[in-house]
Amino acid sequence: MLTSMRSFVVCLLATICVPVFAAQVIVPAPPELSAKAYLLIDADTGKVIVESNADEVMEPASLTKMMTSYIVSEEIESGRLTEDALVLVSDDAWRRGGSASGSSTMFLDPRSEVRVIDLLRGVIIQSGNDASIALAQHIAGDESAFADVMNQQAQLLGMNSTNFENATGWPAEGHVTTARDLAILARALVNDHPEHYALYSEKYFKYNGINQPNRNRLLFRDDSVDGMKTGHTESAGYCLVASAKQDDMRLISVVLGTKSDSARTQDSQKLLSYGFRYYKTYTLYNEGEAISDARVWKGLTDKVSLTVNSDIEVTIPRGAHKSVKAVTRVDSIIEAPVAPGQILGSLLLKLEDEVLAEYDLVAATKVDEAGFFARTWDSIMLMFEDDEEAASE
Known part of the structure; x- marks a missing residue:
């Protein structure tokens, strides 16, 4: 049975192809405070x-x-x-x-x-x-x-x-x-x-x-x-x-x-005003939302939807959500049975050079094993997959 794994990458947001001349979100430097x-x-x-x-x-x-x-x-x-x-x-x-x-x-x-x-x-x-x-x-x-x-x-x-x-x-x-x-x-x-x-x-x-x-x-x-x-x-x-x-x-x-009651109040107000003015928390994906599909071998169906286990929220500069890049990495060889919630890959969120977060991609539904002949056929096909991978290496 094939044990080696490879990943394929799917760009989920159209903004991954934003040209280099796209407008950048400008955020001023944080306020200067007197606090230690x-x-x-x-x-x-x-x-x-x-x-x-x-x-x-x-x-x-x-x-x-x-x-x-x-x-x-x-x-x-x-x-x-x-x-x-x-x-x-x-x-x-x-x-x-x-x-x-x-x-x-x-x-x-x-x-x-x-x-x-x-x-x-x-x-x-x-x-x-x-x-x-x-x-x-x-x-x-x-x-x-x-x-x-x-x-x-x-x-x-x-x-x-x-x-x-x-x-x-x-x-x-x-x-x-x-x-x-x-x-x-x-x-x-x-x-x-x-x-x-x-x-x-x-x-x-x-x-x-x-x-x-x-x-x-x-x-x-x-x-x-x-x-x-x-x-x-x-x-x-x-x-x-x-x-x-x-x-x-x-x-x-x-x-x-x-150094004073008024100073701590003013410093706190400056921080809060800065945060609300220039930053916002965006919900990029909802729990259970279909994000991608994965190929399933030896199953009653040959695909399974991939999702996340919780809402994905990020706090970033206002308007920068349009520049967030989402990349999925999915295990290339997935064999039935597949259980709901089974981890099958990962979702990476990036803003320019900053990695915002990485989350597990999980199966949205179960995939039961297929019958004997279907499993045998997929086993044969997997041999060709293995040969193609070896040749590409």
């Missing part, structure tokens, strides 16, 4: 649009609370916690994070019982250290054990340069992350727990008679912004992870280490 590190990505595709020092290890300050809230949402989704469960506010949580601490606080009363959902709002909207500590102690017994949970979750998400020492972001040796890791966490918040991500868009939260505004100023000046979280300590500087959605495109920006 920053990143802009598409939330759906994960495409990095702009980055600078995105892998530099830095202090996250209260951006830490994004992970605190993520774990609370995970606990609720798993059934180990409910939104209406009551949490006892310990003296320790009040002392280190309450009104007496001088830090950002929800103004919880010591030894009071507070609903989980209210504490979650306190963490997200008010950046309450007391709420963060109370939730950490309720879930894991103490804050140190909760930090272990945070680190385990960070590894599961692929935040490989992150280490948490507490639930609040209070400065501690070894409490670090990167802009890239924070973008990963932000995507997870949006995609994994949309019902709780909605809390990040709330502009005010009143508790214990005190109404506090969300510290994310972008919520009050840009209707497309619906999250996420600010952070600030003297050593970390002013930080902001922001997310905005226009039409079907969501962007996430991460800005770390600016």
Whole structure:
């Protein structure tokens, strides 16, 4: 039986034949920012649009609370916690994070019982250290054990340069992350727990008679912004992870280490405006869409349609989709039986010299084996195929 494989290439987009004098999409250079590190990505595709020092290890300050809230949402989704469960506010949580601490606080009363959902709002909207500590102690017994949970979750998400020492972001040796890791966490918040991500868009939260505004100023000046979280300590500087959605495109920006609240807001706005103005996410193929056909030997039919297992989306400069080149590579010898979803080749997407992505091409339907005589005939024909291949080599 023939074991050698060869590939044939099929150009799927007419633009593969665009002449060299075709107009190029012009994208200006990204804006210059004052932040020490920053990143802009598409939330759906994960495409990095702009980055600078995105892998530099830095202090996250209260951006830490994004992970605190993520774990609370995970606990609720798993059934180990409910939104209406009551949490006892310990003296320790009040002392280190309450009104007496001088830090950002929800103004919880010591030894009071507070609903989980209210504490979650306190963490997200008010950046309450007391709420963060109370939730950490309720879930894991103490804050140190909760930090272990945070680190385990960070590894599961692929935040490989992150280490948490507490639930609040209070400065501690070894409490670090990167802009890239924070973008990963932000995507997870949006995609994994949309019902709780909605809390990040709330502009005010009143508790214990005190109404506090969300510290994310972008919520009050840009209707497309619906999250996420600010952070600030003297050593970390002013930080902001922001997310905005226009039409079907969501962007996430991460800005770390600016010198003021206004600077982090302006830098974030510049990134988001640049991304929306010059980039767009295009759906090039839909799940199950027939992309090509492949020859099948020894089957009841001699062809099978090839498709992809999920929608194929790419984030590229606006208008550049007309210049995307799609190339299929299909195994030349495919023998029945063929199962639906069986990988039979690959689809490569390119924009100029950049490889955008590569995907598996799979069988859209099954192909059963033919009868004895048909299989025998195809076996004979395959010998000629083998001879032609050897001669061409």
